[in-house]
Amino acid sequence: MALLQTETLTKAFGALTAVNGVTLEVQAGTLHSIIGPNGAGKTTLFNLLTGQFPPTSGRIVFDGRDITGTPAHRIAHLGLARSFQRTNVFPALSLLDNAWIAAFARGRSWRGLVWRRSDGYAEVAERARAALADVGLADKADQPAREISHGEQRQLELAIALAAAPRVLLLDEPAAGLSPDEMQKMVALVRGLKGRYTIVLIEHKMDIIMGVSDRVSVMHFGSLIAEGTPAEIQRNPEVRRAYLGGMVAE
Amino acid sequence: MLYALMGLGLSLITGVLNIPNFAHGALFAVGAYFLFSAIHVVGNFWLALVLAPVGVALLGLAIEYAGIRPLYAAGHDYQLLFTFGLSLILGEGIIVVWGPIGFSQLPPSILRGGLDLGFIFYPKYRLFVMVMAGLLVLSTWLFLEKTRYGAIMRAGIENKEMVSLLGIDIHRLFTAAFALGAYLAGIAGALTAPIRGLSPSMGVDMLGIAFVVVALGGLGNLLGAIAAGLIIGVAQAVVALYWTEASVAVIFAVMAAILLVRPQGLFGIR
Amino acid sequence: MSRAWLAVLAAVVVLPLTVRHAIATEIWIFAIFGLGLNLLLGYTGLLSFGQSTFFGSAAYVAGYLLKQYAINVFVALAIGVVVGAVSAALVGYLCVQRSGLYFIMLTFALNQMFYFIAYQWTTVTGGEDGMPGIGRPALLGVDFRNPLAYYVFVAALFLLSLWIMKRIVESPLGKILQAIRENDVRAEAVGYDVPSFKLLAFIIGGGFSGLAGVLYAMLFGIVPLEAIGFVFSGNVVFATLIGGSGSLYGPIIGSFVFIWLSESVSVVWERWPLLLGVAFVIVVLFFRGGCVEAWARFWSWRERRRALEGIAQ
């Protein structure tokens, strides 16, 4: 059974339908990519999945449970963690604290919230450090997030998502704005996460997608126009049309 | 109507400049005192009514230029502290110049006495103020809607980068908006003087109400401010008929109640 | 024990030897007030311009009970904390959904509402004349009418408050509030119900304000109308900012500076709030960043001069 699925999910911003009747199934343990041109509605789909705003219509089911309309902070507790396309970290906090915040939110209990010293949560700190180590930032744990480079902030973005020990990892263009070098590193990183987590990956660049994905869904003007294995997608004429400047796409 | 005038000015300032203007009430009070002194100097109510708010606008100009301009990048906390300090200075300055005891100001002779409207006996001056304030709100609104400069100001509320990109000097726009807001506060104060008299605390009392009007109308929502001003004014007048002491507190209670029911304010938040 | 704590302890001991007991006491009361605000302003990034709502409400309620029923001092303090927290919960509930200017204006407008209630409800509050006749009942045989005894009591409560606040900001809550200040969207996305946490910060801050309010009423034997007025709210913002809102100890420094400043200008001129206003404006225009930063700048300036002198030789 699919771990995460949507049924005719739709989101309209006034006259603009950013996500239009998307029905999608993400199987547990796979890396499922979502591609599509700029403005196709990929980020909006993530915002719906993570409860940033409620859908106009349709349903979201996570692990057999209807989570449509559940607020963002509760969805995070269920184990859906995301990274953001535009770097979205806690600038003045140390890298460790950035990850710690996410790790603590997923802790089993919030006992001692107001009173216990925050360095007394060994398990949380452990998870935060592990997440930083996973993305290769362990040695910068005590620096404030605003002082590291853009590429490193993209890695931190990922570490925050990992620290939550997610059941599904939603990654929104983790390689956005990276230099070719940094991009290589990021691709390797994502490849390393594959298999350990169920991953939904948004990406623009076909070459990245084709190398790592188990399945690929293509969005265009808010709708899914194709789904299949990377090889199938590459052969799909409709996808080619959409990517080559979209002559028609009703 | 006076509330609408205050709210409109404040909404303009908060909307365009994006600062918390805690000196708005003080500008209102200064308007009233300027009127009072101007009458003594020029000996004519009408001329004084023209001069006083212009004086306040000039004061606003100076304040924006010297004080607020360096603070645009400083964050709301320091902007707040500055305008708050300013309101202390202006409020205490009034006491230093005019003394701690309030004055009463008679309306001009042709507006004394009342008018029998058949069902109610209404003081002429109040009617005059209502009409005046109405005209002012209308003309400000027309200015903002119909003129080029007004359009730029509205654009300044909507999207500041856009305005800068169009090659308009954003600082000039800010100064102008602040001066216009100050002018509206000043004339509201001047018009109020013959109704409620003058007292050093009049500014602070008005400040709270102006904020309520803006909060209900929506930040930078000019029509919202006008409508909220009217609603608050009417609500207060009605309550005052039955329970005079509570009429001010009621304004705030009305605001709290409305915000409970409609968290986005009466006309939505921008 | 850290150096900061030693400095605070030293100040507690030295202060009553150098200034009048009443002023010394007021400084610590104001510092408690500032600690409460700083949880909102410094840690959560919420600029509340209505802190005197909680301070004043607590002062009125506990003051009234002290006056009418001469209740036990600790009961009065407890009531003050509760009233401060409850009023903060009410105000916070309306405000936490907003941000930016909207938030500031709302806290202020609600402050004005409480002010006008106090202003008009003269039978209880005394309106403009204030609510006089508040005693300081003896506790365990200690007569708090003795200024020094009361000073010691307040200073002890301040130290207790500081310790509690230190625990709070070093707890997970402290970190979460800072995360919310830094990026509330991300905080929500990783699993924190941001409005609830803001409300919690409000309630805790309100409790501290309430404690300060009761101590203030007992210090002067009266609750003046100003205690619930917006100038009071502005003063505590000023004190916290000038002390440095980025640090736990900032409000303490700010309280010193503010009380010292207002005491000195108030002897100079009857219209001292004007001078205070001028001071605000000057600080904002020229000394943004507060004492802590001014101090740091002074040090780096000295270091640089040393270095230059070193090169010269």
Ligand SMILES: Nc1ncnc2c1ncn2[C@@H]1O[C@H](COP(=O)(O)OP(=O)(O)OP(=O)(O)O)[C@@H](O)[C@H]1O
């Ligand atoms: N909060 C919003 N309000 C109004 N319109 C929005 C909002 N969020 C997104 N949109 C619009 O919805 C459309 C889809 O945007 P979205 O960000 O989901 O695209 P995307 O596929 O992620 O594109 P990109 O590859 O550029 O990131 C765009 O036209 C965008 O302007």
Ligand SMILES: [Mg+2]
């Ligand atoms: Mg996107």
